[in-house]
Amino acid sequence: MEKTTIKKLLGDYKKLIHHDITVQGWVRAFRSNRFIALNDGSTINNLQIVVNFEDFSEELIKNIHTASSLKITGELVESQGSGQSIEVLAKKIEILGDNFFEEMQTTILQPKKHSLEKLREQAHLRFRTNLFGSVFRIRHAVSFAIHQYFNQNEFFYLNTPVITGADAEGAGEMFGVTNFDLNNLPKNEEGEIDYEQDFFGRKTNLTVSGQLEGETAAMGLGRIYTFGPTFRAENSNTTRHLAEFWMVEPEVAFNDLEDNIDLAEDFLKYVIKYVLENCKDDLAFLDNRFAEEQKTKPEKDRAKEGLIEKLENVIEKRFKRVSYTEAIEILLNSKENKKGKFQFPIENWGTDLQSEHERYLVEKHFESPVVLFDYPKDIKAFYMRQNEDGKTVAAMDVLFPGIGEIIGGSQREERYELLKTRMQEMHVDEKELWWYLDTRKFGSVPHAGFGLGLERLVLFVTGMSNIRDVIPFPRTPKNAEF
Amino acid sequence: MEKTTIKKLLGDYKKLIHHDITVQGWVRAFRSNRFIALNDGSTINNLQIVVNFEDFSEELIKNIHTASSLKITGELVESQGSGQSIEVLAKKIEILGDNFFEEMQTTILQPKKHSLEKLREQAHLRFRTNLFGSVFRIRHAVSFAIHQYFNQNEFFYLNTPVITGADAEGAGEMFGVTNFDLNNLPKNEEGEIDYEQDFFGRKTNLTVSGQLEGETAAMGLGRIYTFGPTFRAENSNTTRHLAEFWMVEPEVAFNDLEDNIDLAEDFLKYVIKYVLENCKDDLAFLDNRFAEEQKTKPEKDRAKEGLIEKLENVIEKRFKRVSYTEAIEILLNSKENKKGKFQFPIENWGTDLQSEHERYLVEKHFESPVVLFDYPKDIKAFYMRQNEDGKTVAAMDVLFPGIGEIIGGSQREERYELLKTRMQEMHVDEKELWWYLDTRKFGSVPHAGFGLGLERLVLFVTGMSNIRDVIPFPRTPKNAEF
Numbered sequence: 001m002e003k004t005t006i007k008k009l010l011g012d013y014k015k016l017i018h019h020d021i022t023v024q025g026w027v028r029a030f031r032s033n034r035f036i037a038l039n040d041g042s043t044i045n046n047l048q049i050v051v052n053f054e055d056f057s058e059e060l061i062k063n064i065h066t067a068s069s070l071k072i073t074g075e076l077v078e079s080q081g082s083g084q085s086i087e088v089l090a091k092k093i094e095i096l097g098d099n100f101f102e103e104m105q106t107t108i109l110q111p112k113k114h115s116l117e118k119l120r121e122q123a124h125l126r127f128r129t130n131l132f133g134s135v136f137r138i139r140h141a142v143s144f145a146i147h148q149y150f151n152q153n154e155f156f157y158l159n160t161p162v163i164t165g166a167d168a169e170g171a172g173e174m175f176g177v178t179n180f181d182l183n184n185l186p187k188n189e190e191g192e193i194d195y196e197q198d199f200f201g202r203k204t205n206l207t208v209s210g211q212l213e214g215e216t217a218a219m220g221l222g223r224i225y226t227f228g229p230t231f232r233a234e235n236s237n238t239t240r241h242l243a244e245f246w247m248v249e250p251e252v253a254f255n256d257l258e259d260n261i262d263l264a265e266d267f268l269k270y271v272i273k274y275v276l277e278n279c280k281d282d283l284a285f286l287d288n289r290f291a292e293e294q295k296t297k298p299e300k301d302r303a304k305e306g307l308i309e310k311l312e313n314v315i316e317k318r319f320k321r322v323s324y325t326e327a328i329e330i331l332l333n334s335k336e337n338k339k340g341k342f343q344f345p346i347e348n349w350g351t352d353l354q355s356e357h358e359r360y361l362v363e364k365h366f367e368s369p370v371v372l373f374d375y376p377k378d379i380k381a382f383y384m385r386q387n388e389d390g391k392t393v394a395a396m397d398v399l400f401p402g403i404g405e406i407i408g409g410s411q412r413e414e415r416y417e418l419l420k421t422r423m424q425e426m427h428v429d430e431k432e433l434w435w436y437l438d439t440r441k442f443g444s445v446p447h448a449g450f451g452l453g454l455e456r457l458v459l460f461v462t463g464m465s466n467i468r469d470v471i472p473f474p475r476t477p478k479n480a481e482f
Numbered sequence: 483m484e485k486t487t488i489k490k491l492l493g494d495y496k497k498l499i500h501h502d503i504t505v506q507g508w509v510r511a512f513r514s515n516r517f518i519a520l521n522d523g524s525t526i527n528n529l530q531i532v533v534n535f536e537d538f539s540e541e542l543i544k545n546i547h548t549a550s551s552l553k554i555t556g557e558l559v560e561s562q563g564s565g566q567s568i569e570v571l572a573k574k575i576e577i578l579g580d581n582f583f584e585e586m587q588t589t590i591l592q593p594k595k596h597s598l599e600k601l602r603e604q605a606h607l608r609f610r611t612n613l614f615g616s617v618f619r620i621r622h623a624v625s626f627a628i629h630q631y632f633n634q635n636e637f638f639y640l641n642t643p644v645i646t647g648a649d650a651e652g653a654g655e656m657f658g659v660t661n662f663d664l665n666n667l668p669k670n671e672e673g674e675i676d677y678e679q680d681f682f683g684r685k686t687n688l689t690v691s692g693q694l695e696g697e698t699a700a701m702g703l704g705r706i707y708t709f710g711p712t713f714r715a716e717n718s719n720t721t722r723h724l725a726e727f728w729m730v731e732p733e734v735a736f737n738d739l740e741d742n743i744d745l746a747e748d749f750l751k752y753v754i755k756y757v758l759e760n761c762k763d764d765l766a767f768l769d770n771r772f773a774e775e776q777k778t779k780p781e782k783d784r785a786k787e788g789l790i791e792k793l794e795n796v797i798e799k800r801f802k803r804v805s806y807t808e809a810i811e812i813l814l815n816s817k818e819n820k821k822g823k824f825q826f827p828i829e830n831w832g833t834d835l836q837s838e839h840e841r842y843l844v845e846k847h848f849e850s851p852v853v854l855f856d857y858p859k860d861i862k863a864f865y866m867r868q869n870e871d872g873k874t875v876a877a878m879d880v881l882f883p884g885i886g887e888i889i890g891g892s893q894r895e896e897r898y899e900l901l902k903t904r905m906q907e908m909h910v911d912e913k914e915l916w917w918y919l920d921t922r923k924f925g926s927v928p929h930a931g932f933g934l935g936l937e938r939l940v941l942f943v944t945g946m947s948n949i950r951d952v953i954p955f956p957r958t959p960k961n962a963e964f
Contacts, residue, residue: 003736005636005704024736025704026925041704041735042636069925071736096736097926098898104924124695124917125924127702136703140638147629154487154524156622161955162644162711163657163688163726165962175645175659175681177688179715182658182667182675193664199657199715199725200962206645206659213606213955213964220609221618222487222507222523229644229710233661233681243681244645253523254485254506254553254578416580435606435964442586442607443508443551444579473643473695480647480682482695482917 005042013086016076027068044134044281048087067109069096123473134282139458145274146248155223160210165202172232174205206231211249212436218251218447219439225250235477239466244475251449257394257411260448261371264398264407269315275461276311283308290463307463319369327372331357352379358404370399382426384410403460409450416440487524495568498558509550526616526763530569549591551578605955616764621940627756628730637705642692647684654714656687688713693731694918700733700929701921707732717959721948726957733931739876739893742930743853746880746889751797757943758793772945789945801851809854813839834861840886852881864908866892885942891932898922
């Protein structure tokens with residue numbers, strides 16, 4: 001890739017000063033028929049192009065406006081004006097393609113403030129805005145940091161199946177996948193739908209998690225991670241839910257719960273540090289946006305920390321590790337609980353924690369990211385390792401300020417008899433999961449892993465508040481546009 | 483991650499000689515009640531453990547066999563025997579979990595030769611074999627190299643939707659996604675299935691490609707790539723087809739067809755070079771396996787090059803660039819065509835090339851990877867850029883020895899009127915793709931991209947011959963096990 005980007009040019013221009021260069025991009029603004037702010041998507045920063053209108057035809061100048069695509073050749077010089085280090089004195093300007101001016105006025109490309117809702121309706125164009133440029137460049141950086149972290153730590157990337165015959169994991173309602181013509185469903189002799197005639201010869205769904213398959217791979221490769229789309233057919237129209245989202249699930253042979261917590265903390269800090277170091281311009285923009293947004297809120301709802309400050313605090317502090325039992329004590333004794341300020345009052349050990357409780361622990365009590373561990377077994381999944389106390393399992397959740405649970409994981413039950421019994425107790429179909437049970441039969445080992453919802457992490461890092469704004473094309477109830 | 487892996491230990495043991503270390507893994511072999519070959523999945527190489535049976539209980543020794551999981555502490559010493567540089571003199575041995583000896587004999591973990599078919603039936607256990615350990619470690623390396631290449635070249639990773647309302651692209655038959663209870667389908671007043679009541683309020687499918695969405699992002703971010711699962715509901719039971727596979731699709735604003743070919747060549751060479759440099763042990767094993775496999779074939783069907791030799795040749799040679807028109811000339815004039823040796827004889831310009839023709843060009847005529855470009859427009863998709871000749875489009879395919887097409891791509895038609903007309907001619911629904919057309923209306927720019935099927939590349943790099951053996955849990959007609 002020999003062509004230069006505006007990002008590269010702005011970062012390393014010294015040797016090009018007074019040379020002719022060629023750049024391509026879109027017009028963000030054209031001031032006084034003289035200054036073009038050109039953006040090519042590589043960075044939030046624009047390159048200033050200086051146009052001497054006498055050098056160009058009136059026709060050309062007239063056709064340059066916001067959103068126009070240009071190819072410009074000119075001399076790179078140090079800028080005389082403030083606000084930028086360099087500028088290009090245009091010698092040649094070429095309009096690269098159509099820009100229908102009238103129609104553009106009805107889109108979000110029109111240079112004025114648009115609501116996030118409107119931007120979402122034109123999700124195919126929002127990549128052209130400063131805000132979504134920053135969000136999606138950071139989403140990239142988060143994703144790359146995840147791959148790099150695991151690669152450096154000898155994990156192998158594993159692609160678990162999206163279409164699955166299993167529906168036993170119970171992480172949520174599943175979408176069906178079929179090749180049937182729904183107007184003409186084949187029936188068997190009992191009058192039931194004959195799934196044997198479907199593409200896969202059985203009923204199939206979209207996966208809710210790659211964990212169980214991931215465990216089988218960790219039992220051979222040692223350390224694996226998945227990073228792929230997962231699905232929930234839940235009719236939740238909230239700012240926190242998507243029907244299709246990306247999940248990262250590491251699984252490590254020979255790890256116990258403490259190792260798992262160590263991994264989660266190290267991993268999150270690595271990714272956040274990577275973004276702080278590699279996305280300075282985008283973060284500065286989002287930090288500013290976040291601060292402005294806070295000002296519009298009632299004082300009691302405002303974030304205590306700025307966006308960058310929050311990220312720096314997370315990587316500096318050791319996460320507070322607290323057992324579920326301790327957490328319940330703290331909550332039972334809290335003023336909030338005693339004064340009835342929780343929507344769901346804490347009454348006894350065994351109850352599941354709600355978002356308000358998690359946020360109380362993180363934001364008020366500890367003022368730190370918190371890892372809760374050793375949850376009551378009755379509120380957790382069948383595959384979690386049973387502790388000696390007979391009451392709890394080796395589960396863990398990482399709770400972050402403003403966002404609540406960002407990671408959920410556990411040490412897995414590696415003891416065949418205990419796993420099998422627990423599956424029976426919880427009515428999990430052993431026949432369907434024969435292959436999962438197999439991994440406990442032939443050289444079973446302690447192992448642990450967790451799941452991170454990518455979009456939750458991107459929300460945290462960008463300071464955005466609606467999960468639909470951190471995935472390119474959100475899938476939610478009644479919405480699969482694009 | 484402080485725990486050491488066997489890979490790390492074998493790579494850097496000098497400072498640990500005569501120290502006690504702890505390792506965990508699975509027994510690959512236990513010879514003479516004295517030598518354990520221990521593997522932890524981090525590498526194909528085993529660590530030799532020396533057991534002095536007098537130091538351990540008879541009960542323990544009796545329970546150590548193939549597939550057992552062990553935690554061993556002992557002194558690391560330079561090995562006296564041949565075949566390994568170091569070994570561990572066991573002081574403490576702990577069996578980590580169950581290994582049901584009798585049942586293990588019926589699995590692929592039993593130490594004897596198993597067919598690839600049988601290994602596929604126990605896909606959850608095949609990660610424990612040398613062959614599949616190597617294949618999936620290399621699949622990881624290929625994937626990581628892809629991310630690293632694009633990150634270094636300022637591309638942004640883009641997650642395009644898996645569930646899509648669009649079915650216009652026509653890359654293949656699509657799976658339906660639904661939340662309906664198929665036994666109880668809602669009908670509208672016309673007696674048709676009322677998709678408005680489905681989860682997304684419309685008929686939805688699994689994506690066949692993220693390209694069209696990717697283009698919208700490239701129109702803002704400049705350079706993007708997708709890397710995610712794609713689907714084909716085609717009833718193809720071959721060694722080359724999967725119903726679910728992973729695709730990589732870069733898309734670059736301001737690139738023309740030549741830039742696109744340059745990118746494809748540079749990209750493929752980078753990834754293959756990365757694997758050659760980072761997967762030496764696994765490649766050596768696969769190289770040997772490949773050579774053995776060739777010996778079982780009739781001489782005329784044998785590969786001309788060894789596996790590693792083939793990979794080295796690909797990164798050294800400049801890919802041969804040939805227009806479709808030239809290729810047709812070559813094929814028309816070939817002995818093969820004249821003597822009727824092609825199953826599908828080449829008769830005239832305009833015909834689509836079959837695998838046999840592609841392989842003739844690559845393996846016999848040029849003896850080099852080949853890039854074919856400028857295909858007849860009538861055999862290509864609606865979005866490809868129309869050339870001046872009125873007959874061809876700026877399409878390109880990269881053809882590799884032994885595998886045929888590994889990359890397919892094109893410069894895209896960025897001119898609104900031409901695109902719209904072509905969509906009408908090819909009966910592509912404009913209303914459904916309003917958002918795609920929009921990207922040609924507001925600052926349209928030349929751009930180009932391509933698609934790489936990940937599994938095809940992994941096949942090429944590993945020398946495996948069935949695509950089901952390079953994806954962890956293959957999805958094929960009548961098969962969605964695990």
